[in-house]
Amino acid sequence: MGTTTPPSTADLMEAVAAVGTAYFQDFAAAAARHGLSSSQAKALKSLREPVPMRALAGRLGCDASNVTGIVDRLEGLGLANREASAGDRRVKIVTITDKGLEVLDQVQRDMAKAHRAFASLSPEQRTALDGLCRQVLPLLTG
Amino acid sequence: MGTTTPPSTADLMEAVAAVGTAYFQDFAAAAARHGLSSSQAKALKSLREPVPMRALAGRLGCDASNVTGIVDRLEGLGLANREASAGDRRVKIVTITDKGLEVLDQVQRDMAKAHRAFASLSPEQRTALDGLCRQVLPLLTG
DNA sequence: TATTGTTATACTCTATAACTATA
């Protein structure tokens, strides 16, 4: 007792995938409760700072042509606006509205399961998990 | 030095979301390299054991009506089959083919970034991360 | 009556390619 066999890489990937899936389901459910799709909510999250259409596509990891529709819908809901860029008349800068900011905050507060799950960890466990995420992320991204 | 301020729940959620996003992008890219969408690959993953259509919908977290199309496409690719159930003539049981199993294994081996990322952790770190995932998961799921 | 799988419908997300207006 007291010693544990380390999990295989495959097992660890399974565990991480399960946590990721559950997390994003919680996110999607919270977004849906406020009338947003996952993509719309994810876009809104990227708009705490004004972002050109093209850059938004990069953040969402999708083609630029998709962003037109996503921002159209956010604009239709009164959650974002397109503004002209000062320097380059080709670019449009997407800005979140006050209402958009309010809805975004509501969505994030509304992720009840995620809050419960991570708030249940001790300070030491939170520090450990955060550190492991930060160590793993660059290799996962690169 | 030597002491760190524990991250806020919000910061921790950000870190977990980033890892989850990167993980699923790696998964989607590996699936795409083998001609599969994320949903198709996820379905295939659920088929290591034969599963009725309805139960597959549950595992995928989507409506039963969607599974018809997803399995149609897997069947079209020769990766899965629909078989009649012995006891209940209403239910169809989805079975993975040998080719499907082969493609699934290739996809999972092909997640190069995820393998590199998690293999880079020490045995102690792997044990810690796995334990934290397992502790958090029930609260995230329930 | 209830359940399983399917179909019909509509909306969203996605990529590719072609277009426009700028640069």
Place this chain on the structure above:
DNA sequence: TATAGTTATAGAGTATAACAATA
């Protein structure tokens, strides 16, 4: 020429509602 955003198009995922076959 090259780039930013849009449009057109097509394929896929998603939910809702209605349906046939079976329980």
